[in-house]
Amino acid sequence: MNNKLIIKTLFISLLTSFCLQAFSQNTKKDTTLIKLKNEIELLKKDKVFKHASWSICVMSQKTGKTVAEYNSEMALTPASTMKIFTTATALSVLGGNYKFESKLEYSGKIDSNGTLHGNVYINGGGDPTIGSDRFNSTNADVVLNEWIEKIKSKGIKKIDGKVIADAKIFDNQLVSPEWTWEDIGNYYGTGACGLSIYENQYHIYFKAGNFTGDSAKIESIYPEIPFLELTNNVKTGKSNSGDNVIIYGSPYSNGRILEGTVPLGKSNYSVEGSIPDPSFFFAYYLNKKMLENGIAITQLPTTLRIMKLNKETIDTARVLIANYFSPNLESIVYYTNLKSVNTFAEHMLKMMGAKKKGEGSFDAGAKVVGDFLSSKKIDIAGFNMNDGSGLSPLDKVTTKQMAGFLLQFINDPAYEAFYNSLPIAGKSGSIASLFKGTVAENNLRAKSGFLSSVRAFAGYVKNKSNDMLSFSIIVNNYDCKPLEMKSKLENLMLLIAELE
Numbered sequence: 473m474n475n476k477l478i479i480k481t482l483f484i485s486l487l488t489s490f491c492l493q494a495f496s497q498n499t500k501k502d503t504t505l506i507k508l509k510n511e512i513e514l515l516k517k518d519k520v521f522k523h524a525s526w527s528i529c530v531m532s533q534k535t536g537k538t539v540a541e542y543n544s545e546m547a548l549t550p551a552s553t554m555k556i557f558t559t560a561t562a563l564s565v566l567g568g569n570y571k572f573e574s575k576l577e578y579s580g581k582i583d584s585n586g587t588l589h590g591n592v593y594i595n596g597g598g599d600p601t602i603g604s605d606r607f608n609s610t611n612a613d614v615v616l617n618e619w620i621e622k623i624k625s626k627g628i629k630k631i632d633g634k635v636i637a638d639a640k641i642f643d644n645q646l647v648s649p650e651w652t653w654e655d656i657g658n659y660y661g662t663g664a665c666g667l668s669i670y671e672n673q674y675h676i677y678f679k680a681g682n683f684t685g686d687s688a689k690i691e692s693i694y695p696e697i698p699f700l701e702l703t704n705n706v707k708t709g710k711s712n713s714g715d716n717v718i719i720y721g722s723p724y725s726n727g728r729i730l731e732g733t734v735p736l737g738k739s740n741y742s743v744e745g746s747i748p749d750p751s752f753f754f755a756y757y758l759n760k761k762m763l764e765n766g767i768a769i770t771q772l773p774t775t776l777r778i779m780k781l782n783k784e785t786i787d788t789a790r791v792l793i794a795n796y797f798s799p800n801l802e803s804i805v806y807y808t809n810l811k812s813v814n815t816f817a818e819h820m821l822k823m824m825g826a827k828k829k830g831e832g833s834f835d836a837g838a839k840v841v842g843d844f845l846s847s848k849k850i851d852i853a854g855f856n857m858n859d860g861s862g863l864s865p866l867d868k869v870t871t872k873q874m875a876g877f878l879l880q881f882i883n884d885p886a887y888e889a890f891y892n893s894l895p896i897a898g899k900s901g902s903i904a905s906l907f908k909g910t911v912a913e914n915n916l917r918a919k920s921g922f923l924s925s926v927r928a929f930a931g932y933v934k935n936k937s938n939d940m941l942s943f944s945i946i947v948n949n950y951d952c953k954p955l956e957m958k959s960k961l962e963n964l965m966l967l968i969a970e971l972e
Contacts, residue, residue, distance in 0.1 A: 551921030554862030563886035568802035572599030579787035586629035596667025639666030642832035659744030664818035709733030821860030874944035
């Protein structure tokens, strides 16, 4: 055999081997994609989806194109996956190192006897973390005691005036008008106030009755909320019934109606509600601690909002006593997505509005997010944002918008901080129990969403070809129990992770 023939034979052999390998890889890739698409087809025929509106979109970083989709341009209620837009935008627009600043100030003059002839102002900076137990540096008593020491260092022993909460950095609309009545009295419906404390929550501790159907008694309330009026209709449920208490009440109203059940055999059982007027409670709490520390105060605490309603004079000339900075935004975003903290998301949204639009409101914050999506070349037709947390059933998003935004955000300088905030499959957050022992474990990262008749997931996963995929799945109005729907969507996400 001559040399030319040998070279030709080797070339053909190598070419054949390469083609067979490529064919094998493509066939494998096609097979995993077919499995995903077949599952989508099966779900279309699934009886629990008969009355549902649902959508899925999966996109590839390598190609920038859609890998698989169904109804990807249908606008649906996203529940807490809305936090993806809020937190990612906040990290990019405000910066991961951004810190909320709160100030303690005084007006008037201090005489030689240590009497302040004026007022003490708590000038809120929209910080949602003071009093939160999620951070090491935010203990409310530590913060306020440090402030009181600063007051004393000014020589102030008595205040011939009052403690005033100034929350004007945000508007007075604590909650989104589109939130439902059964949500806004509960801990997850606290909204956003320019001056917040304890994540704007209080705890009601119940003691169950001796038998199912007995009245459940209130043992205590912490922290003590002044002027709170509770109508307690809570009963004793079954021993495994969990927390089924709903607290009804509106912002700034001290009346609260408690309905539902607590488990049989429980005492000191905690149910959390939303503080009616967070800024007033902050002023009341600082006033209380100042009195306990020997600083006399001649007038009762109040807020700028109340003073404006009463047409009282508000001091504009103030002197700084102390300031306080929150943990950085990156750490706040981490807990917002990991634990799905609604109030953190709402404060971020309003702060974006305050900083970029000059108005600390839900509407202004939503405009900032809309502008940011447009800057990422996302078509926002059909997008409707009423809040930062996704608690509104009137929020509307398409899975194409969600997956497309996630894909585009990979190139944003804030991407790493955002990516690290998402719950990890089999490890943390709402997906800690999912995907154990699969290719998705410790790989897939996603924010979940859950409202009545709404299940959603959105995030990232690397496929077997090391291609980062972004995905969004939203189901509205399904006909099965939430856990069954969660299982079906888990299966879909696993098929996405198994793509070649």
